[in-house]
Amino acid sequence: MMETRFLQTLLCLTYLLLGISAFTPLSDETLQNLPSAGTDFDIHDGAILAPILIPRVAGTPGSKLVQQHFVDWFQLHLPKWTIEFQNSTSKTPATGDKQIPFVNIIITRDPPWTKPGDVGRLALVAHYDSKMEDTHQTPPGFIGATDSAAPCAIIMHAARSVDEALTKKWTAMEAEGLNGLEEEKGVQILLLDGEEAMVEWTDTDSLYGARYGCIQDRFGRCLLTLLDHWPSPGSRLPMLRCPRTTMPSVPSPSSFFWIFSVHQTQTYRRSSKPPIGHTNISPSLNPDYEH
Amino acid sequence: MDTFLNAWGVQDDHIPFMARGVEVLHIIPTPFPSVWHTGDDDGEHLDIPTVHDWAKIVTAFVAEWMDLEGTLPPKAEAEAQIRAKRSVPLRKTEL
Numbered sequence: 001m002m003e004t005r006f007l008q009t010l011l012c013l014t015y016l017l018l019g020i021s022a023f024t025p026l027s028d029e030t031l032q033n034l035p036s037a038g039t040d041f042d043i044h045d046g047a048i049l050a051p052i053l054i055p056r057v058a059g060t061p062g063s064k065l066v067q068q069h070f071v072d073w074f075q076l077h078l079p080k081w082t083i084e085f086q087n088s089t090s091k092t093p094a095t096g097d098k099q100i101p102f103v104n105i106i107i108t109r110d111p112p113w114t115k116p117g118d119v120g121r122l123a124l125v126a127h128y129d130s131k132m133e134d135t136h137q138t139p140p141g142f143i144g145a146t147d148s149a150a151p152c153a154i155i156m157h158a159a160r161s162v163d164e165a166l167t168k169k170w171t172a173m174e175a176e177g178l179n180g181l182e183e184e185k186g187v188q189i190l191l192l193d194g195e196e197a198m199v200e201w202t203d204t205d206s207l208y209g210a211r212y213g214c215i216q217d218r219f220g221r222c223l224l225t226l227l228d229h230w231p232s233p234g235s236r237l238p239m240l241r242c243p244r245t246t247m248p249s250v251p252s253p254s255s256f257f258w259i260f261s262v263h264q265t266q267t268y269r270r271s272s273k274p275p276i277g278h279t280n281i282s283p284s285l286n287p288d289y290e291h
Numbered sequence: 292m293d294t295f296l297n298a299w300g301v302q303d304d305h306i307p308f309m310a311r312g313v314e315v316l317h318i319i320p321t322p323f324p325s326v327w328h329t330g331d332d333d334g335e336h337l338d339i340p341t342v343h344d345w346a347k348i349v350t351a352f353v354a355e356w357m358d359l360e361g362t363l364p365p366k367a368e369a370e371a372q373i374r375a376k377r378s379v380p381l382r383k384t385e386l
Contacts, residue, residue, distance in 0.1 A: 024360040026351055034347050034354075035369035040377070041342055043334030047377055049342075053334045077376055122356050123313075124349070127304055131328055143333040146324055150342050158350040161369065165354065165362040172362075187353065195304050207304055214307035 037157040043145075048073065048156050052149040055141055057132045058194045058208065059100040066128055070105055070152075070191060077160055080167070081109045081189075088212040093205050094132060094198035102194040102208045107159070110186030111170045113178060121188040124158065126151035127195030127209065134199070148195075155189055162187070 040048040051069040056062040074083055084106040089099040105128075110119045130144035143149070166187070173182060194208025305315040326332040354363060363369070 023355055023358050026355050026360050030354070030360055030363055031347075031351055033363060033366040033369070034350050035366055035373060036343060037346050038370065038373065040373070041339060041346070043337060043339070049334075122353065124353065125304060134328075138328045139330040142328070142330060145333050145337050147327065147332055150337055150345075154342065154346045154349050157346045158353050160373070161350040162353050162357060162359060162363070164364055164369075164372070165359040166357065168362040169357070169359060185357065187357065192304050201302070206302070207307060210304035211307045214311055 035161050037153075040157065041153060046153075049149065049153040052128065052152055053143055053145055055143065056128060056130045057196075058102050058129045058198075059095075063103070063129060063193070067103060067105060070107075070128070070156075073156065074107055078107075078109075078163055080163065081107050081159070083107050086209075086213060088208070090194075090208050090212075092198035092208075093200075100194075100198075100208075102212060104193055104209045104213050105189075105191040107189040107191070108186060109159075109163075109166060109188075111173070111182075111184055113174065114184045114186070119184045119186050121186045123188045123190055124155045125190040125192060126155055127192040128152050129193050129196055129209070131196040132198050144196075152191055155191075159187065159189060 037046075037048060040046045042050060043053060044050055052066055054062050054065065056066045071083055074081055086104040086106055088102050088104075090102060091097060092100050108121070110121070126148045128148065130149075131138050131142055131147070133140045133142060190213065192209035192213065195206065195210065197205045199205055300317065301319055301321060303317060303319060305313075305317045309315050324332070326336050354360070364372075
């Protein structure tokens, strides 16, 4: 009996020291109350999805139009989120010596009392570039609706759907008085450029934006939720992949809730790393754009 | 297809992050959709009800991860806010 109590105390202390806190699962009522995107996902005139459904190969005018759509939409709907551009350039096998611009768009909302570098973030990630035409299967005018226009739209709707609740939660936390022990976590959306190969997939002809993002960014501990290639006919249950460290065994790769439960006791550690270094922090200061 | 598979699964944007120790939940169908990289991967070939389902699943995932139980607005209120914003004309900003 004594031993059990001792063990319990030890466990509690360990959890406290590690900063592990429990999540409250969403109730059935809350799940049923989640708002629908409604007509915003209309493919012809939906405010979120339709503007993304154009060819948007990195470095082309279509890419700039879609970037503009993201900026306009987030500024209108989610003014509390910061929008940053992470610019890089690279030569590609399709474009010879020309430097092609790749523009990652990073949209962030952190608790108002936190400083960058002192906050863990849940990152929601999709690439917004579409594949360039090629000689075997991709025609000119390729759209890439599943790859990955729809995932970008899904992330935008998710961000909008939790925005007010984040305000409410953080305002309440501040009103109750912060004691420095709060789990400080924000949400970050990464809309990455240059995922697609320009000619043929190799280590250097692919993932242009993500590779640059990794050089620049130090994410500390965060979970990256990456959506790609869906939803499309015949792919109702996508495969979920997790890093080896959080996947000691895989009872059911298609169960979301198993993934949830794995992460319910994950620790967020405050990162002592420096804030993310971006080349530009204001949409209006982006030098890659002709005004 | 083999060129897209390696020890870490499907090659995608998560690879450079995972290599740096970031925990990743990668959501992708395998095999890839039949429309993959073809002219049929367009709006007309999206399964829109599934897009809506996934939007809710991802919203729920974010809400639970951010511990938002008890702070999310009632559905009617949330959807009214969406409709109200939809009627505001988009401000065009210059990049």
